[in-house]
Amino acid sequence: MSHPGEGLDGAIVGIDLGTTNSVIASVTGRGLEVIRDRHGNALVPSVVAFVPNGEVLVGRRARDRAIIDPLNTIHSAKRIIGRPCGAPDTQRVISQLPYIVSPGQNEEPIVRTRAGDESVTQISARVLAHLRAGAQAHLGRPVTGCVVTVPANFSDGQREATRRAAVAAGMHVLRILNEPTAAAIALGMGAPGSQRRVGVFDMGGGTFDFTVLAVHDGLFEVLATGGEPYLGGDDFDHVLADRFARSFLETMRIDVNADPEKRARVVRAAEQAKIALSSQGSIDGVVPSIAHGVGGMEIDMPYSLSRADFEALIGKQIDRALDTTNQVLAQAGLTPAHIDEVALVGGSTLIPAVRRRVRNLFGREPNTSVNPLEAVACGAAYHAHALWAASQMPPTGSEAGSPGGVGLLMDVTSHSLGIATYGDNVEVLIDKNTTIPCEGTRMFSTVLDNQREVSIRVCQGEARRFSQSEFLGELHLSNLRPAPRGETQVAVEFIVDANGILQVSARDATTGQLAQAQLAVRGLSRTS
Ligand SMILES: Nc1ncnc2c1ncn2[C@@H]1O[C@H](COP(=O)(O)OP(=O)(O)OP(=O)(O)O)[C@@H](O)[C@H]1O
Ligand SMILES: [Mg+2]
Numbered sequence: 001m002s003h004p005g006e007g008l009d010g011a012i013v014g015i016d017l018g019t020t021n022s023v024i025a026s027v028t029g030r031g032l033e034v035i036r037d038r039h040g041n042a043l044v045p046s047v048v049a050f051v052p053n054g055e056v057l058v059g060r061r062a063r064d065r066a067i068i069d070p071l072n073t074i075h076s077a078k079r080i081i082g083r084p085c086g087a088p089d090t091q092r093v094i095s096q097l098p099y100i101v102s103p104g105q106n107e108e109p110i111v112r113t114r115a116g117d118e119s120v121t122q123i124s125a126r127v128l129a130h131l132r133a134g135a136q137a138h139l140g141r142p143v144t145g146c147v148v149t150v151p152a153n154f155s156d157g158q159r160e161a162t163r164r165a166a167v168a169a170g171m172h173v174l175r176i177l178n179e180p181t182a183a184a185i186a187l188g189m190g191a192p193g194s195q196r197r198v199g200v201f202d203m204g205g206g207t208f209d210f211t212v213l214a215v216h217d218g219l220f221e222v223l224a225t226g227g228e229p230y231l232g233g234d235d236f237d238h239v240l241a242d243r244f245a246r247s248f249l250e251t252m253r254i255d256v257n258a259d260p261e262k263r264a265r266v267v268r269a270a271e272q273a274k275i276a277l278s279s280q281g282s283i284d285g286v287v288p289s290i291a292h293g294v295g296g297m298e299i300d301m302p303y304s305l306s307r308a309d310f311e312a313l314i315g316k317q318i319d320r321a322l323d324t325t326n327q328v329l330a331q332a333g334l335t336p337a338h339i340d341e342v343a344l345v346g347g348s349t350l351i352p353a354v355r356r357r358v359r360n361l362f363g364r365e366p367n368t369s370v371n372p373l374e375a376v377a378c379g380a381a382y383h384a385h386a387l388w389a390a391s392q393m394p395p396t397g398s399e400a401g402s403p404g405g406v407g408l409l410m411d412v413t414s415h416s417l418g419i420a421t422y423g424d425n426v427e428v429l430i431d432k433n434t435t436i437p438c439e440g441t442r443m444f445s446t447v448l449d450n451q452r453e454v455s456i457r458v459c460q461g462e463a464r465r466f467s468q469s470e471f472l473g474e475l476h477l478s479n480l481r482p483a484p485r486g487e488t489q490v491a492v493e494f495i496v497d498a499n500g501i502l503q504v505s506a507r508d509a510t511t512g513q514l515a516q517a518q519l520a521v522r523g524l525s526r527t528s
Contacts, residue, residue, distance in 0.1 A: 008172075010144030012388045013135050014380025015128065016179070017148055017162065019078040020205030020234070021347075022046045023377035024131040026139060027385035034374050035135045042374055044134070047075040048126045050113040058130035067264040070098035072113050076206065077123045079229070080109045082154075082161030087470065093229075098260075108161075121165045128169035146171045147384040149376050152178040152211050152225035153414040155460060156502035157472065163499065174387045176499040180211035181220050182379030183345045186370045189215050196340040197223070199329075201358055201366070202376075203321060204346035205233045210325040212332045212339070222412040224332035224433055228324055233274070233348040236314050240270035243313060244287075244303040254291045256301065262290055266301065273305060278350045282306040311353040318357050325361065331433075342366040347373050412436060415460040415470075417494055417502060422447070424466050426459060429494045439495045443509060446490070450482040454490055456506055477506045 013026045021043040025034045034042045041060075049062035050072040057065065066073040076097060083090045085103035094101045094109070101120075104110035109120045132143045148166050150159055159176050166173045180200035184190060189198050195216045202209045209227035213220050244266055245256050256262040269287045276283045283305055289298040329335060344366045348354060350373075358366055370378055412435050418428035421444075429440030446454065454477050459469035480488050489509040496502050 008145050008174075008388050008391050010142040011135065011139045012145040012174070012384045013132070013143050013147075013171075014182070014377050014382065014384045015131055015146050015148045015166070016182070016374075016376035016380060017078065017124065017128065017150070017165075018046055018204060018376075019076055019207060020046060021373070022127055022131055023374055024135050025374070025377040025381035026135060026143075027381050028139065032378060032381060033138070034377065035131075035138045037134070042377075044127070044131055045075070046077065046124075046127050047073060048077075048123050049073045050115040052114065054115070056115065056126065058126055067261055067268070070260065070264075071100065072115075074099055074111055074113065074123050077111075077120050077127070079206065081120045081124055081165070082158035083109065084157070084471070085109045089470070121161045122168065124162065124165035125168035128166050128171070132169055132171060144172060145174050145384065145388065147175045147177050147182075147380045147387065148173060149177050149179045149182045149380050150500075151207065151209055151227070152180055152222055152412075153209070153227060154500070155415065155470070155472070156496070156500060159500045163501070173499075174384055176501075177380055177383055178211070178222060178225075178500075179376045180209065180213060180225065180343075180345070181222065182377075182383065183343050183375045184213050184215065184220060184379065185382050186375040186379035187341075187343050187367050188369075189213075189341060189343070189367075190220055197334070197338055198341045198343060199325070199339040199362065200343045200345055201321075201325065201349065202227075202345040203232055203348035203354060205348070206230065207232055208321050208324065208346075210321075210328045212328060212334060221435060222433070223334075224328050225412070225414060226324060226328040226331065228320065231317060231321060231324075232346070233271070235317055236274055236348065236351075237267050237271045239313050239317070240274055240305070240310065241267045243305070244270060244301065247303075248290075248301050252291075252299065252301075254299070256290055265290065269303065273303065274310065274351075277305070277307045277310050278352060280307070307352070314351075314353070318354060321354075322357060322361055336362045339364075343375070344368050344372050345375050413438070413496055413500070416462055417458070417460050417472075417496070418469075419492060420457040420459060420466040426461075426464050426466050426469055428464075429492065430496060432462060434496075436496045436500055437498050439493060441491055441493045444490045444492060445486045446480065446483070446488040447485055449485045451485065451488065452480050452482065453478045454480065454506070456490075456492055456504070458494075458502075458504055472502070473504075475504060475506060477508065480508055481511050483510070 013024050016023045023042050036042045044059045045063035047062040049057040049065040079093045084107040100112040101109050110117050135143050150162050163173045183200050184198050198213045200211045207229050208231040211225040212223040249255050273283045286300040286302045288300050290301040291299040293299050342362050412433040416428045416432040417430040418426045421427045457474045458472045461469035463469050491507045491509040493505045
């Protein structure tokens with residue numbers, strides 16, 4: 001982590017590093033500034049393209065290459081960053097990506113491109129460096145420090161990899177902040193004196209999350225969080241593209257799905273149609289020259305859809321998001337009526353049907369005072385500024401009134417953290433939804449006579465069966481004093497810091513001797 005004052009000499013920014021799009025913002029002498037391109041776009045596609053001439057493109061120009069060069073156009077890095085390549089979940093994600101991903105050192109996902117192999121952390125670093133460069137050009141000075149946001153359910157490995165990506169992009173990371181907390185900050189939900197329960201409904205491009213926060217006097221506490229990794233705008237685009245493709249097949253006997261490039265163009269058109277339907281009742285358009293007829297004649301693919309038809313098409317997906325919302329509320333022992341304020345975050349909450357369904361569920365108008373596509377970055381920028389401001393002042397002990405609630409953000413662990421014990425069991429050291437920073441310690445004894453070594457296998461998840469949990473890493477404690485079984489006691493300590501990063505240590509408690517033990521978090525390379 002950065003030392004106090006480090007990275008605070010230049011501009012300080014907040015970054016929403018999204019699966020599909022990223023946004024960067026900063027609080028300056030002029031107030032909050034969201035960095036935009038010359039067309040007014042704040043959204044920078046989180047895409048890196050390796051072009052045959054050796055150029056590396058990032059952002060909008062990179063995204064445009066996805067259709068023509070899918071193997072070298074790297075998107076959705078956030079889906080695999082910091083995850084062990086070999087884990088079944090990660091493999092499932094990788095199987096859906098059009099580019100090649102293979103395991104590197106420590107199971108870190110490595111992307112194969114025409115320019116060579118690159119870790120997913122490096123890919124994200126390129127996106128972050130691009131955002132940073134844009135901010136520097138806009139602000140007219142170097143950007144040295146940042147707050148980067150991550151989903152509340154990101155594991156330690158995912159947070160650490162994100163942090164490393166920002167460091168590789170040349171910034172000091174002041175804090176890794178949960179996205180819903182950032183959104184609540186942006187919407188002014190942490191105002192001093194207020195005491196509320198806030199629900200943050202975040203439906204972006206690839207994922208859906210719902211988080212319940214308790215807010216009191218500038219303090220944010222995550223009460224519960226949950227979501228679906230594959231629910232969002234991308235699904236809507238595909239549902240719509242399926243509809244367009246099917247009717248074209250029926251009328252023209254041409255299957256656009258057979259060709260990935262054609263399919264991608266239809267999906268792109270579907271996204272534009274979807275966005276148009278958020279502000280108009282119906283849409284007509286064509287995908288030009290999608291096929292060739294007799295004599296090489298070009299054939300366009302026409303499409304048309306009403307908003308009502310679109311809403312019917314995505315009804316099931318919205319149902320799923322609302323089911324998940326109810327489940328998260330139940331986890332916190334709450335019902336929709338307990339929620340005082342609802343924040344809408346993510347581009348897909350611009351869909352009128354989504355807003356309507358959320359309003360009906362909670363029986364109140366959601367807060368949309370900040371653009372849902374920019375709220376997370378704005379909150380991160382406020383928080384970054386507050387951390388900077390706090391560093392400029394002697395500590396006062398009470399920072400409740402500071403913008404962004406410095407030092408008072410209370411987040412929770414997104415998974416239970418534990419270690420493997422006898423017979424595939426898991427001993428939990430830190431429960432899911434424990435407020436961080438936190439720690440947990442357990443004593444274990446040896447099971448063999450004269451046992452000289454123990455292996456401590458660390459995992460996360462709620463299964464309570466090691467084989468069904470996500471394996472995080474392993475540490476070995478050797479040179480134990482020879483003793484009858486049960487006599488040697490090993491103290492295992494877990495510490496989760498304010499960024500949600502886990503450190504594990506083990507100590508021979510019987511002799512009082514400290515033994516060195518290092519955790520190799522899978523999905524991360526120790527050298528990157
Ligand atoms: N006006 C609109 N109406 C409907 N959908 C929209 C609108 N504007 C943007 N979107 C959709 O929002 C999605 C992008 O949202 P956002 O930028 O919040 O995602 P993200 O943060 O990158 O993804 P994630 O939150 O899954 O990591 C895209 O699917 C896009 O098509
Ligand atoms: Mg997002």
